[in-house]
Amino acid sequence: AKKKHRAGYSEFGKEFEQELQQRLHMAAELRHCVERNELHLMYQAQICLKTKRILGAEALVRWTHKGQIIPPNDFISTAESSGYIVPMGYWILEEACRQQVEWKTELSYEITIAVNVSIRQLKDPQFLKRTDQILEKTGINPSSLEIEVTESMMMEDNNTLHSVLNDIRKRGIQVALDDFGTGYSSLSYLQQLPIDHLKIDQSFISKITKSSQDSAITALMISIGELLNLKVIAEGVETYEQQEELIKLGCSEAQGYFYSKPISKTEFIKLLTTMNQ
Ligand code: C2E
Ligand code: CA
Numbered sequence: 001a002k003k004k005h006r007a008g009y010s011e012f013g014k015e016f017e018q019e020l021q022q023r024l025h026m027a028a029e030l031r032h033c034v035e036r037n038e039l040h041l042m043y044q045a046q047i048c049l050k051t052k053r054i055l056g057a058e059a060l061v062r063w064t065h066k067g068q069i070i071p072p073n074d075f076i077s078t079a080e081s082s083g084y085i086v087p088m089g090y091w092i093l094e095e096a097c098r099q100q101v102e103w104k105t106e107l108s109y110e111i112t113i114a115v116n117v118s119i120r121q122l123k124d125p126q127f128l129k130r131t132d133q134i135l136e137k138t139g140i141n142p143s144s145l146e147i148e149v150t151e152s153m154m155m156e157d158n159n160t161l162h163s164v165l166n167d168i169r170k171r172g173i174q175v176a177l178d179d180f181g182t183g184y185s186s187l188s189y190l191q192q193l194p195i196d197h198l199k200i201d202q203s204f205i206s207k208i209t210k211s212s213q214d215s216a217i218t219a220l221m222i223s224i225g226e227l228l229n230l231k232v233i234a235e236g237v238e239t240y241e242q243q244e245e246l247i248k249l250g251c252s253e254a255q256g257y258f259y260s261k262p263i264s265k266t267e268f269i270k271l272l273t274t275m276n277q
């Protein structure tokens with residue numbers, strides 16, 4: 001019996017080791033993704049529910065590795081634990097800002113660009129300096145840039161994090177609280193957060209027309225936004241019914257497959273010219 005147990009254990013050990021090897025391999029490969037030009041951004045429209053115009057775009061990163069497009073959920077955590085997210089994040093921020101300015105010059109108006117950042121990036125001592133350099137280099141209007149931080153990341157109550165976000169906002173850059181509703185922020189805590197925008201997590205939106213509880217929770221989150229003077233955007237809107245329910249609840253902005261999936265920069269400018277004419 002002892003032998004059997006051992007065999008089972010080593011099998012598990014093998015699997016674990018394999019996964020560890022894969023992770024190490026991925027971390028090593030990731031380290032070259034910027035210089036090898038393997039990263040690109042996709043853009044997803046953010047819509048005003050009153051006018052149905054595009055107000056902004058969220059930049060979402062993709063990695064092309066050995067001919068395969070790898071979604072961020074498969075590599076961001078590896079990039080975070082290896083620390084490579086920091087240089088990678090600067091590339092993403094600069095590329096997104098450059099794109100925003102390019103659209104602005106092609107159009108007669110401008111839209112905002114939202115960029116996801118992880119905690120590791122905000123804790124980089126160079127973050128503000130590098131951000132300033134990117135603002136200057138690209139010429140983006142700081143108020144057209146938004147940084148998305150997740151609610152769970154802000155739960156790790158951290159003074160440096162709050163002060164970095166305050167400094168970000170002093171520059172006119174906006175801050176959005178992503179995945180809102182999945183953490184456990186209290187009202188009083190939310191009130192102290194240096195944020196401008198709440199993004200209601202898609203897990204609530206996906207059930208909004210089926211569960212009265214999810215609809216009620218969403219209504220509550222919209223009220224919290226109003227109370228704290230924050231803009232509120234619903235993420236993951238996939239159907240017309242969900243949109244109509246959100247309008248009924250007083251939500252002002254939405255994002256999701258119902259309007260557009262994340263698309264390339266050239267597809268995005270086409271979408272802008274058709275939807276915002
Ligand atoms: P997120 O910031 O919560 O982004 C929303 C995710 O939901 C995106 O997945 C988006 O494509 C997807 N989505 C949008 N609308 C819908 C919808 O209607 N239905 C459904 N089912 N999904 C929808 P994506 O692009 O795979 O990104 C996953 C996560 O990876 C992001 O979640 C974000 O946390 C992270 N991520 C993406 N880009 C970056 C980046 O540049 N930097 C960092 N640090 N993280 C990033
Ligand atoms: Ca986001």
Ligand code: CA
Pocket residue numbers: 178179199201202235
């Ligand atoms: Ca989100």
Ligand code: CA
Pocket residue numbers: 179
């Ligand atoms: Ca998320």
